[in-house]
Amino acid sequence: MKYVDEFRDGTVARGLAAAIARDADPAREYHLMEFCGGHTHAISRYGLKDLLPANVQMVHGPGCPVCVLPIGRIDNAIEIASRPGVILCTYADTMRVPASKGLSLLKAKARGADIRMVYSSADAVRIARENPGREVVFFAIGFETTTPPTAVAIRAAKAEGLANFSVFCNHVLTPAAITHILESAEVRDYGTVPIDGFIGPAHVSTVIGSQPYEYFAEEYARPVVIAGFEPLDVMQAIRMLVRQLNDGRAEVENEFARAVTRDGNAKAKALVAEVFELRRSFEWRGLGEVPYSALAIKPAYRDFDAEARFGIAYRSVADNKACECGAILRGVKKPTDCKVFGTVCTPENPIGSCMVSSEGACAAHYTYGRFKDVAIVPASA
Amino acid sequence: MSGVRTGYVRPVDFKHGCVDLTHGGGGRAMAQLIEELFQRAFDNEWLRRRNDQAAFDLPAGRLVMSTDSHVVSPLFFPGGDIGCLSVHGTINDVAMAGARPLYLAAGFILEEGYPLAELKRIVESMAAASKEAGVPIVTGDTKVVEKGKGDGVFITTTGVGVVPAGVEISGDRARPGDRILVSGTMGDHGVAIMSLRENLSFETTIRSDTAALHGLVAAMVEAVPGIRCLRDPTRGGLATTLNELASQSGVGMVISEAGIPVRPEVDAACEFLGLDPLYVANEGKLVAICAPADAERLLTAMRAHPLGRDAALIGEAIADPHRFVQMDTRFGGRRVVDWLTGEQLPRIC
Amino acid sequence: MCLAIPARVVELLDGDDAVVDLAGVRKRISLALVDGVVLGDHVIVHVGYALARLDPDEAQRTLDAFAEAGMLAEAAATPSP
Numbered sequence: 001m002k003y004v005d006e007f008r009d010g011t012v013a014r015g016l017a018a019a020i021a022r023d024a025d026p027a028r029e030y031h032l033m034e035f036c037g038g039h040t041h042a043i044s045r046y047g048l049k050d051l052l053p054a055n056v057q058m059v060h061g062p063g064c065p066v067c068v069l070p071i072g073r074i075d076n077a078i079e080i081a082s083r084p085g086v087i088l089c090t091y092a093d094t095m096r097v098p099a100s101k102g103l104s105l106l107k108a109k110a111r112g113a114d115i116r117m118v119y120s121s122a123d124a125v126r127i128a129r130e131n132p133g134r135e136v137v138f139f140a141i142g143f144e145t146t147t148p149p150t151a152v153a154i155r156a157a158k159a160e161g162l163a164n165f166s167v168f169c170n171h172v173l174t175p176a177a178i179t180h181i182l183e184s185a186e187v188r189d190y191g192t193v194p195i196d197g198f199i200g201p202a203h204v205s206t207v208i209g210s211q212p213y214e215y216f217a218e219e220y221a222r223p224v225v226i227a228g229f230e231p232l233d234v235m236q237a238i239r240m241l242v243r244q245l246n247d248g249r250a251e252v253e254n255e256f257a258r259a260v261t262r263d264g265n266a267k268a269k270a271l272v273a274e275v276f277e278l279r280r281s282f283e284w285r286g287l288g289e290v291p292y293s294a295l296a297i298k299p300a301y302r303d304f305d306a307e308a309r310f311g312i313a314y315r316s317v318a319d320n321k322a323c324e325c326g327a328i329l330r331g332v333k334k335p336t337d338c339k340v341f342g343t344v345c346t347p348e349n350p351i352g353s354c355m356v357s358s359e360g361a362c363a364a365h366y367t368y369g370r371f372k373d374v375a376i377v378p379a380s381a
Numbered sequence: 382m383s384g385v386r387t388g389y390v391r392p393v394d395f396k397h398g399c400v401d402l403t404h405g406g407g408g409r410a411m412a413q414l415i416e417e418l419f420q421r422a423f424d425n426e427w428l429r430r431r432n433d434q435a436a437f438d439l440p441a442g443r444l445v446m447s448t449d450s451h452v453v454s455p456l457f458f459p460g461g462d463i464g465c466l467s468v469h470g471t472i473n474d475v476a477m478a479g480a481r482p483l484y485l486a487a488g489f490i491l492e493e494g495y496p497l498a499e500l501k502r503i504v505e506s507m508a509a510a511s512k513e514a515g516v517p518i519v520t521g522d523t524k525v526v527e528k529g530k531g532d533g534v535f536i537t538t539t540g541v542g543v544v545p546a547g548v549e550i551s552g553d554r555a556r557p558g559d560r561i562l563v564s565g566t567m568g569d570h571g572v573a574i575m576s577l578r579e580n581l582s583f584e585t586t587i588r589s590d591t592a593a594l595h596g597l598v599a600a601m602v603e604a605v606p607g608i609r610c611l612r613d614p615t616r617g618g619l620a621t622t623l624n625e626l627a628s629q630s631g632v633g634m635v636i637s638e639a640g641i642p643v644r645p646e647v648d649a650a651c652e653f654l655g656l657d658p659l660y661v662a663n664e665g666k667l668v669a670i671c672a673p674a675d676a677e678r679l680l681t682a683m684r685a686h687p688l689g690r691d692a693a694l695i696g697e698a699i700a701d702p703h704r705f706v707q708m709d710t711r712f713g714g715r716r717v718v719d720w721l722t723g724e725q726l727p728r729i730c
Numbered sequence: 731m732c733l734a735i736p737a738r739v740v741e742l743l744d745g746d747d748a749v750v751d752l753a754g755v756r757k758r759i760s761l762a763l764v765d766g767v768v769l770g771d772h773v774i775v776h777v778g779y780a781l782a783r784l785d786p787d788e789a790q791r792t793l794d795a796f797a798e799a800g801m802l803a804e805a806a807a808t809p810s811p
Contacts, residue, residue, distance in 0.1 A: 001649055001753045003736040003772060003784060006793055010713040015800020022803050037730055038732060047714020066730055091777070092726035119581050119654070119727065120778025122760060145732035146729065149779045152762045203732040206774055206782040229734065231712055232796055239799060258788040259736075259774050265782055268763045347719075359730055368716040584749075584756040649753035653775075655733045729733055729777050 007230030016235040017051040023242045030056045031194045032241055033331055035178060036201035037064030037359030038229055044364035046231040059331040060361040062177055063201055065142045066093045067329060067353040067360045068284040071317040073170055074099035077139050080168060080310055081113040087131060089124035090139040092117040097356045100317050121153035128165035137306045138167045145203040147171045148268035151275040154304050166306040169297050174204050175212050176293030182220050184330055193331050197241040200226035202256050209264025213252045221250045228256040275301050283316055285353055286326030325352035328361050335362040342366060393417045398497040405525030418501060419521060422508040427519035435519035442543040447474035450537040459573045460588030463536055464506035466664060469593045471540040472514055476595040477611040479550040479602050480542035487521040487538050492531030503534060514593040548602055554609040555630035557700040560676035562669045564683055565691040567619050568647040571661030583653060587646050592665030597688045604682035610670040617721045618660040622668050623706045624720045633701025638711045640695045655728035660721050734776035736784050739769055750775060
């Protein structure tokens with residue numbers, strides 16, 4: 001696969017690993033947060049930790065839109081899907097997220113709700129077109145990468161006059177989340193979670209560009225390197241961050257130059273601005289209420305807003321007391337710090353969202369890395 | 382089941398007819414369907430006797446029996462259909478004990494309204510698969526369920542075979558140091574199926590690898606009678622099968638990602654959907670575990686057979702009380718290849 | 731987040747649609763979010779939409795940077811005669 005395989009080359013990886021080891025100053029530690037769930041997944045799947053020196057530590061951030069979706073919003077989605085005649089279209093990622101009363105979209109489907117997994121928002125529009133007698137609701141999730149496709153779908157539905165199509169909008173914003181982490185008590189005041197620099201998300205940045213991160217670099221004096229999706233991209237970005245920190249720089253650098261520009265995708269941004277507006281506040285699972293961090297559908301497109309159409313009221317639901325997803329999403333704790341990790345909470349039976357999505361820190365660690373935890377146990381055990 | 386005089390009865394309408402409840406009712410309509418469709422297609426000495434059972438002698442050795450229900454959707458896919466799949470699947474399960482499959486039984490659950498033209502295609506495909514494999518379908522059953530209570534056609538096949546004395550193949554026999562081999566490319570069947578799913582459709586030349594493996598197994602057992610384990614990695618893919626074998630045998634495993642044969646198209650399809658080829662189903666491949674000294678000879682025997690051309694040595698069993706299956710990635714790191722969680726779903730994130 | 735793959739545009743269709751190819755697997759996607767895409771271009775595809783054109787020159791520059799980093803590290807590690 002062109003533009004994929006070359007960026008996964010193991011030989012080159014060893015060269016980059018040596019370069020990072022050479023550049024890392026043994027007298028200090030480097031705590032780098034990768035914000036994007038795709039990067040978390042890449043780090044786990046390719047075992048990148050094995051290739052980094054011990055003083056370069058990765059902290060997993062909340063860049064997994066499924067992980068940060070609050071239970072209450074899944075409850076709303078199940079509520080919508082349970083209305084007679086509704087077809088709920090969703091990306092497959094949401095199907096197993098545990099909601100209230102032991103339910104999930106998958107379980108609701110088993111009980112008879114018409115819930116269909118789609119690959120694209122365009123599929124949801126098509127289903128609406130093909131089922132004029134049914135209400136078709138598209139469960140929209142995702143960061144800035146996934147928002148433009150929803151905007152296109154809404155505009156297409158409006159142009160076609162599809163009166164039976166609406167969107168349950170849960171799009172969230174990256175810069176707001178990063179700010180929130182940097183503002184969190186642990187980081188700002190106590191410094192207990194030192195974050196020295198960020199690996200910026202790959203595909204979000206193709207849309208928003210590298211410009212929005214300049215604020216963080218300046219205001220919080222932390223370097224940001226936007227990294228491509230492949231493991232070599234991540235390693236190179238780590239190296240660039242290490243070098244910036246050594247030099248005392250706090251700039252925005254773009255490792256993913258083959259797809260990201262400073263301004264991003266103007267057309268996509270314009271379409272999003274036409275259809276969506278900022279919510280004053282939105283609850284993120286594990287982070288609480290975050291101001292100006294999510295999008296709602298504008299009044300001009302209110303006809304396609306499922307929350308308006310179905311009169312959806314949001315009820316916040318607290319996480320299971322034993323669940324440490326909140327702390328894990330903020331980078332304060334590791335999966336192995338959670339009492340229920342790997343015992344009660346497993347990918348088969350997830351208690352919190354970090355375990356549901358394969359990008360969640362807990363799922364990634366459980367699936368790819370837990371064998372290393374066990375190896376620490378002495379042989380006599 | 383009584384014989385039906387055909388002279389005065391209108392033949393079954395295979396062009397435009399559909400399954401209806403009378404076809405499962407036990408009466409004339411059912412007898413006619415059985416005779417004109419199943420008996421005609423499968424035709425052999427047992428079916429011609431028209432009993433509710435088949436009687437036969439068995440050659441010397443231990444009896445092996447296996448059963449499988451087939452609920453695949455869609456019913457027709459590139460490279461095969463539920464019919465030949467049901468024949469291959471059970472032949473393979475019997476063969477994985479090192480046994481020679483001898484006879485099959487087939488039970489059908491048909492949904493009211495299912496087109497007879499398609500049912501005929503399925504049955505003829507089964508007949509062809511059965512004849513090609515040399516394993517006759519000697520007895521069967523037909524039931525019909527109301528519309529909405531089935532997925533068109535469900536097929537259950539049961540097979541019997543005989544394993545010669547001295548051949549002891551079982552999932553719990555792997556030992557540390559044993560070598561792990563696969564007979565060919567991984568993930569073909571699952572990708573072929575997925576390419577037809579309504580909201581995921583993509584174009585690909587990938588075809589299901591569905592095939593009867595008993596000939597390959599016979600050649601393997603002849604070359605290496607002491608094979609420890611054989612299993613076909615169907616649902617859940619290679620990863621699930623390796624975890625099963627590791628668990629049964631009480632060993633760990635280390636495999637090499639670079640050594641696992643995967644077609645570039647299968648890799649690409651999995652990239653599109655966010656899936657891992659290691660967890661994608663196969664229907665014409667097997668995993669073999671043998672003693673280290675036998676690996677070379679076994680690999681040669683596999684590659685000499687048409688269904689084992691792409692066979693590869695992918696790893697070895699190790700001592701590990703936790704029974705992890707670990708993989709050395711192409712990238713140079715090592716990670717765990719865990720059990721599949723539920724059904725593998727595509728992802729956008 | 732946001733699984734996306736780089737695929738080559740092999741056919742332009744009605745409206746904003748196109749067919750892309752990744753190692754022989756073809757999929758119909760939308761170009762509604764990117765202007766000026768021509769046959770042969772590579773695009774980043776996410777949930778059935780192209781989000782950006784991939785710049786082949788930048789891709790090569792990035793690969794060169796990886797190689798250079800590796801060589802520098804090697805040179806530093808190799809003891810001087």
